[in-house]
Amino acid sequence: MDAISLPDADAVIARARLGDPVALEALYRAYATPVYNLSRRICRTTEDAEDILQETFFEVCRSIRNYRGDGSIWGWIRSVASSKALMRLRRNKYRDTDELNDDFAPTRAATPGLRMDLESALARLSETARAVVWLHDVEGYTHEEIAGQMGKTVSFSKSQLARAHTRLRSWLGEESLA
Amino acid sequence: MITHLSMEQLVALRDGDRSEPGHAEAHRHFAGCSRCQVELDRLHQRTARLRALPTLVPAGNEFPAVRQRIAVERRQRNWRTAATVGIAAAATLVFAIIGRDIVHPTRLDAEQQLQSAMSTSQQLEHQLHAWNSDQRVVDGRTAMVVIQLENQIADLDAQLVAAATLQRTARIEHELKLWRQRVGLMNALVDVHLTNASSVGL
Numbered sequence: 001m002d003a004i005s006l007p008d009a010d011a012v013i014a015r016a017r018l019g020d021p022v023a024l025e026a027l028y029r030a031y032a033t034p035v036y037n038l039s040r041r042i043c044r045t046t047e048d049a050e051d052i053l054q055e056t057f058f059e060v061c062r063s064i065r066n067y068r069g070d071g072s073i074w075g076w077i078r079s080v081a082s083s084k085a086l087m088r089l090r091r092n093k094y095r096d097t098d099e100l101n102d103d104f105a106p107t108r109a110a111t112p113g114l115r116m117d118l119e120s121a122l123a124r125l126s127e128t129a130r131a132v133v134w135l136h137d138v139e140g141y142t143h144e145e146i147a148g149q150m151g152k153t154v155s156f157s158k159s160q161l162a163r164a165h166t167r168l169r170s171w172l173g174e175e176s177l178a
Numbered sequence: 179m180i181t182h183l184s185m186e187q188l189v190a191l192r193d194g195d196r197s198e199p200g201h202a203e204a205h206r207h208f209a210g211c212s213r214c215q216v217e218l219d220r221l222h223q224r225t226a227r228l229r230a231l232p233t234l235v236p237a238g239n240e241f242p243a244v245r246q247r248i249a250v251e252r253r254q255r256n257w258r259t260a261a262t263v264g265i266a267a268a269a270t271l272v273f274a275i276i277g278r279d280i281v282h283p284t285r286l287d288a289e290q291q292l293q294s295a296m297s298t299s300q301q302l303e304h305q306l307h308a309w310n311s312d313q314r315v316v317d318g319r320t321a322m323v324v325i326q327l328e329n330q331i332a333d334l335d336a337q338l339v340a341a342a343t344l345q346r347t348a349r350i351e352h353e354l355k356l357w358r359q360r361v362g363l364m365n366a367l368v369d370v371h372l373t374n375a376s377s378v379g380l
């Protein structure tokens with residue numbers, strides 16, 4: 001995900017920082033898909049992911065003046081997106097406390113001999129575990145960065161990652177291979 | 179009974195994380211345990227599969243909505259600034275008009291012209307507000323022109339705020355110039371909205 005190229009990136013960023021609407025739209029076109037993918041992998045619904053996509057670029061347009069150019073533009077946009085997505089998770093959890101422990105509930109995968117595909121297994125994880133495994137193992141965030149964005153400790157992030165892998169291993173039917 | 183590595187220890191091993199307590203013992207066990215070696219392979223494979231999942235693509239373009247929100251926010255900011263500037267300018271005028279016969283009998287023209295420019299600008303603002311321009315759909319090119327005009331108006335408003343520190347005589351002349359420019363820009367903004375509306379048959 002790091003290899004996104006924006007033709008003439010420096011010039012586009014310089015113009016975007018001056019509020020040039022054409023340059024801002026060019027940033028959107030270059031990064032909308034990875035932002036959406038990250039949001040959709042972390043959140044449960046396409047509606048949430050679309051909201052986060054909009055929230056992220058609204059924030060990018062307002063705050064690009066503050067982007068100092070230290071670190072890649074994608075790194076900066078991605079941190080805006082992940083922070084919006086995690087904020088959304090906190091809000092949803094507050095709203096849906098009953099679903100907090102849904103990854104402990106019996107699922108299709110708990111039935112012996114029935115394996116889940118990876119997409120379904122990922123979707124079945126608790127929102128926190130899914131966010132941690134995605135941000136760490138796919139997006140390449142460190143546990144320190146995840147802990148910072150989630151307002152949790154590093155050991156919380158580590159244990160959520162291990163928990164995610166334990167569940168995925170089980171739901172993908174890998175235990176029976178042992 | 180053999181205790182194999184926990185998932186947390188396997189992940190630490192995969193990531194080269196040596197900060198976990200018992201790291202050295204875990205490493206020793208791993209070197210001699212084929213079962214834990216298989217588990218680490220699986221962990222690597224699972225991670226590779228996660229990274230290889232297809233990229234999910236948004237169904238629609240969210241940028242028009244983003245642009246709309248920026249325009250609404252900018253307009254609200256402009257209105258707040260205009261209100262502040264308007265009050266400050268009105269206070270200047272009242273003071274100037276009260277004192278004019280005693281101090282500066284010849285500046286009546288400039289003051290009256292300033293008041294007229296302010297009032298024209300306000301009428302145009304109301305026209306735009308009544309037209310509800312923020313809620314109307316405009317094409318990309320029109321949106322660009324609107325944003326540029328609104329940026330210029332915001333710049334003028336900032337200059338009007340700064341003008342409050344000038345000495346009174348200089349201030350009225352300077353403000354008159356700025357308010358006239360503002361009327362010009364507001365006229366252009368109204369034109370852009372009306373032209374756009376007629377071209378799309380509103």
Ligand SMILES: [Zn+2]
Pocket residue numbers: 181182183207208211212213214215
């Ligand atoms: Zn072992």
